[in-house]
Amino acid sequence: MxxxxxxxxxxxxxxxxxxxxxxxxxxxxxxxxxxxxxxxxxxxxxxxxxxxxxxxxxxxxxxxxxxxxxxxxxxxxxxxxxxxxxxxxxxxxxxxxxxxxxxxxxxxxxxxxxxxxxxxxxxxxxxxxxxxxxxxxxxxxxxxxxxAALSLFARRSVLEKNGIRIPTVEQPWTLAEFDAAVGKLKDSGYKTPLDLGAADKGEWWSYAYSPMLQSAGGDEIDRSGMRTAQGALNGPAAVAFFSWFQKAFKEGWANSDGPVGNQNFVDDKVALSYTGVWNAKDALDKVGSDLLILPPVDFGKGPRIGGxxxxxxxxxxxxxxxxxxxxxxxxxxxxxxxxxxxxxxxxxxxxxxxxxxxxxxxxxDGALRQFAVLSQKFALARPATPGYPVVSTSFEKAAKDIMNGADVKPALDAAVQAIDSDIKSNNGYGN
Missing domain, CATH: 3.40.190.10 (Periplasmic binding protein-like II)
Incomplete structure (x- = not known):
């Protein structure tokens, strides 16, 4: 698909x-x-x-x-x-x-x-x-x-071999557990243990990574009025999340390039793949019963995935x-x-x-039943504002800049300025 x-x-x-x-x-x-x-x-x-x-x-x-x-x-x-x-x-x-x-x-x-x-x-x-x-x-x-829904793909055999707890919907990985798991997997021989899908572009960035931000306590915009991104996209929670995001690439846990899709996971070049239901059937066909469809990581405020x-x-x-x-x-x-x-x-x-x-x-009894469960429990729609196209592109630019080493707070401040300027120039979109 x-x-x-x-x-x-x-x-x-x-x-x-x-x-x-x-x-x-x-x-x-x-x-x-x-x-x-x-x-x-x-x-x-x-x-x-x-x-x-x-x-x-x-x-x-x-x-x-x-x-x-x-x-x-x-x-x-x-x-x-x-x-x-x-x-x-x-x-x-x-x-x-x-x-x-x-x-x-x-x-x-x-x-x-x-x-x-x-x-x-x-x-x-x-x-x-x-x-x-x-x-x-x-x-x-x-x-x-x-x-659609997102998940972390893993192999049961790999997690068990490395003594890593298999997370559940009721008890997902905390951020500390996730960091420890990725570190163990890197030490076990995976040059890059985690595929975050960073080689993709466009709306993927907002769909994939803003739920992580929301799980950490931030957001792309203040949803209470949809009139500003100030504090939501550049507040302490957002800075903490994007500092982690930058660290994931700096430490070599994840790559910023590579094939778009799930090929690195299927080829066992990565141990964990953050990806969507559209890649699930191929992974199931190639990995079989060893495939795990894991819930998202809890960055502190409860797991979230895009919807x-x-x-x-x-x-x-x-x-x-x-x-x-x-x-x-x-x-x-x-x-x-x-x-x-x-x-x-x-x-x-x-x-x-x-x-x-x-x-x-x-x-x-479906092999991909877990995705329906994840969607029902954790999915969150993107902000329902007419300014969303600017929100999305500004979020993507900031996240990519941070991934590539930009200072976190200034990059987020620039995104907030772009979003708020668009809202102001359109008279608040009627809000």
Whole structure:
């Protein structure tokens, strides 16, 4: 399966367009065709992913056959051109009715007037994982079929050989335990015992490392008002965490380069790999029953992992009849059987308990069940603010600078200044 974060950087650029583009985006006016069904256009970024498209095709065909009032018309874009297509459509006020988007970018689009509230039944949205529901200013604007989750991969045999306690959800590693474990593994012969995924780029940095910061007591922004990053991203807890982060590379525990993905772990070049569910099936195939899917480290304030992935929304310019049909389609599409099919095709965590129970990977006896548990217990969505694209890129720059040896506090202060300047220049984004 492809990394579900691969398009987030592009989506973040889309969010930036919302800062400078038109205040309202409009639909291109799909309408009833001579007494036939009302056509509703739906855009996805899924071209090139046959498994994903097959599930969408099944849902659309079933919905279109189930009634005669609406017809969903699907258009698929490759990842590389989806950004350009949505940007152009928004500027021309010709967004389709149904669009998929990465969850953390949704508040920017809602603030810019690109989206309308979903207005799906509360019984539906309440049944989804919290990180699969996009809420902005008290209203639900997006909802998704699945979520991703992060974990530490390890080999049971390696931990047992080195006398390292296997952490559990109930008793994860403390930071002191984690440091001791990494030190033992380095002494045992691993030149670089830990793969933190630092060779990746873009949204991975916020998705992967801000939960560690949150576990330490900091954050990317003060979520109580979403008006400043001061104290959250550069306070004592943040400085302490990023000092540890820098130490991990300085001490040779982790590398800043290397292959993106899980190959170093599969090849036993590293003992611990901080990675996502999208790499789990390959690791399971290669490592087998020796694979451990471990909970995140507790940096002091409880374990955290990132949450929130691709979700569906309805554009603000979608006409009344089309909007009603879009809602009916979305409500239809959230049946457990479709969410299970999507999950098992893409190896991602289903958004409902019923779909999870039926999944061959994440059900009660599934080999990847632990990921569903980690998502339910530890996942935290990224900040729901229209300024998130700037938050994310500023966080990434600061973290990379620190990794490469920059003084911690000045690097964090620079990120705070960039974030707060953006918020100020946009009049607080209405907060």
């Amino acid at each position: 492809r990394n579900p974060l691969a398009m987030v950087a592009a989506a973040s650029l889309l969010g930036t367009v919302a800062l400078t583009g038109c205040a309202k985006a409009s639909h291109d006016g799909a309408s009833a065709d001579g007494g036939g069904p009302t056509k509703i256009t739906m855009w996805t970024h899924s071209a090139g992913n046959p498994g994903e498209l097959a599930v969408y095709r099944r849902i659309i065909d079933d919905f279109n056959a189930s009634q005669g009032e609406y017809q969903i018309v699907q258009q698929n874009f490759p990842q590389g051109s989806y950004n350009d297509a949505v940007t152009a459509a928004a500027a021309a006020r010709k967004l389709p009715c149904l669009i998929d988007m990465d969850g953390p970018v949704m508040p920017n689009w809602a603030w810019a007037g690109y989206l309308q509230p979903l207005d799906l039944p509360a019984s539906l949205t309440d049944s989804l994982l919290p990180t699969a529901v996009g809420t902005y200013r008290g209203k639900v604007y997006s909802a998704g079929y699945w979520d 929130g992935s691709w979700q569906w929304g309805i554009s603000a310019g979608c006409g009344k009849a089309q909007s009603e049909g879009a809602r009916k389609y979305l409500e239809f599409s959230f049946q457990d059987k479709y969410l299970t099919a999507f999950s098992d095709s893409q190896v991602v965590i289903p958004a409902t308990a019923g779909a999870t129970a039926a999944s061959k990977y994440f059900g009660p």
